[in-house]
Amino acid sequence: MLATTALCASAASAADGGAASATGATSAASTASADGLASLTACRVDGVPTEVQCGSIRRPLDPARPTGTQIDIHFVVVRALARNKFPDPVLLLAGGPGQSAVALTGMVLPRLSRLNYRRDLVFVDQRGTGRSAPLVCPDNSDKPLEELVQPGARLRLLDQCRTQLERLPHGDLRFYTTTIAMQDMDAVRAALGVEQWNLVGASYGTRAGLEYQRQFPQRVRRAVIDGVAPPDMVLPVSFSRDVQAALDGVIDACAKETACNARFPALRTEWQGLLKSLPRKVTFTHPVTGRSEDVTLTREALLGMVRPPLYAPATAAALPAALHEAAQGRFDAVAGLAGQLGGGSRATRIAEGMHFSVICAEDAPRITQSTEAPAADFGTLDSDLYSSVCRQWPRGEVPAAFYTLPVSKTPVLLVSGGADPATPPRHATRVAQALGAQAVHVVVPQAGHGVALTLACMRDVVYRFIDAPKDADALRVDTACATRIPRPPAFLPPTPATVSAAASAARESNR
Known part of the structure; x- marks a missing residue:
């Protein structure tokens, strides 16, 4: 998932690295076996009921100084179940930027079970995440809300984090770019003795996958990129425009839905009035x-709270009711929805130090060059935040070729959710055109952020795309099921009248 600026819940989403415990893994770099390949150790990973194999390789922090500071890149291999397995594993590229791929193993493994029958699955903690030289900011989730939503609070916390991270042995924050990280990934491939593998990346993992394919095209058999965030996207600028479109979509859908419009006929007017009423004192749980607190709610904090529910249409379906409640001065519903992204799972949390090291190197220098107009409600909120953070953040360098998209020589399946607030189809459409005839773009009109491994229909598409023996067969995979997935109807909480009627009916039935 692309990291958001949901400030009310920023503490709850403040990254602790999301690293799952991997007992039995070596703490230093894996030793080489007699044939020069990495040795693997049986280990356990959170959320996986059986043993897997863990390993690590040692890499220079700065590729230009191969004998300088070294870091360990940790990975997990889930072996194929069948003895006559295929030689091309599946590599998962995590999102964020800043998620730990190893921590996602337990969540993702059931969704890749069909592929795992005859293919190994590989989960690599990208440098800066999980156990691979982690760049983790302190967890501030228990701080008073008033302290967290004050103007400038996020900048102060990130500045403190940057100072702490720079004291680490691996704390030169210039060397966590996607380009360098994908060189680590290829070193893992070589250490595993793999000639080619299949890439599956979501959100920022799509940028990672595109960069890996740019550098090592001969090593990619197939690629699935879900929620495409290309290298030329300028994430902080796109964030505001794309989340605005998703919010407008929710409000428009309520207006077109008879029951929702009847309950909330003035929803857009209420939303605009709510924004204009800020800042003001409100009460939150x-x-x-779990304590009740009085908070000075700012416009920026409210916009940050509204963003996370938009990632999942089933959660966004509750936004009309929550926004109506907030317009009446009751904010617990919208605050509760803001905390639902990832369910508070460690596996989905972001290593913020890695996140900003990537964005400050790759996106921030291009913010002023963007020609996208500010969003109606979100304005330049995201680009302002990242510009401020990146003024002080050490900035790595990426080659000019990083921003290019060479024509693909192998099949690429691009997947987009039509209601995605972070990586909607407009980005994947541009990428598919650049990749050429070997690219297929599938849009699931009513889906949100993260489609390929979330929806059962699309998991089958991904399996058939990767499993197809011939490239031509992969490119012809049937994706029609994606268009038939409906938008969840708006959630309408019971009214006092319906509660009373239900109670009366219950009493009658018990007589």
Whole structure:
């Protein structure tokens, strides 16, 4: 998932690295076996009921100084179940930027079970995440909300984090770019003795996959990129425009839905009035401590709270009711929805130090060059935040070729959710055109962020795309099921009248 600026819940989403425990893994780099390949050790990973294999390779922090500071890149291999397995594994590229791929193993493994029958699955903690030289900011989730939503609070916390990270042995924040990280990935491939593998990347993992394919095209058999965030996207600028479109879509859908419009006929007017009323004192229930707190709610904080529910249409379906409640001065519903992204799971949390090291190197220098107009409600909120953070953040360098998209020589399946607030289809459409005839773009009109491994229909598409023996067969995979997935109807909480009627009916039935 692409990291958001949901400030009310920023503490709840403040990354702790999301690293799952991997007992039995070597703490230093894996030793080479007699044939020069990496040795693997049986280990356990959170969320996986059986043993897997863990390993690591040692890499220079700065590729230009191969004998300088070294870091360990940790990975997990889930072996294929069948003895006559295929030689091309599946590599998962995590999102964020800043998610730990190893921490996602337990969540993703059931969704890749068909592929795992005859293919190994590989989960690599990209440098800066999980156990691979982690760049983790302190967890501030138990701090008072008033402290977290004050103007400038996020900048102060990130500045403190940057200072702490720079004291680490691996704390030169210039060397966590996607380009360098994909060189690590290829070193893992070589250490595993793999000639080619299949890439599956979601959100930022799509940028990673595109960069890996640019550098090592001969090593990619097939690629699935879900929620495409290309290298030329300028994430902080696109964030605001794309989340605005998703929010407008929710409000428009309510207006077109008879029951929702009847309950909330003035939803857009209420939303605009709510924004204009800020800042003001409101009462929240703290999502971590459970204590009731009085908070000075700012426009930026409210916009940050509204963003996370938009990632999943089933959660966004509750936004009309939550926004109506907020317009009446009751904010617990919208605050509760803001905390639902990832369910608070460690596996989905972001290593913020890695996140900003990537964005400050690859996107921030291009913010001022963007020609995208500010969003109506979100304005330049995201680009302003990242510009401020990146003024102080050490900035790595990426080659000019990083921003290019060479024509693909192997099949690429691009997947987009039509209601995605972070990586909607407009980005994948441009990428598919650049990749050429070997690219297929599938849009699931009513889906949100993360489609390929979330929806059962699309998991089958991904399996058949990767499993097809011939490239031509992969490119002809049937994706028609994607268009038939409906938008969830708006959630309408019971009214006092319906509660009373239900109670009366219950009493009658018990007589």
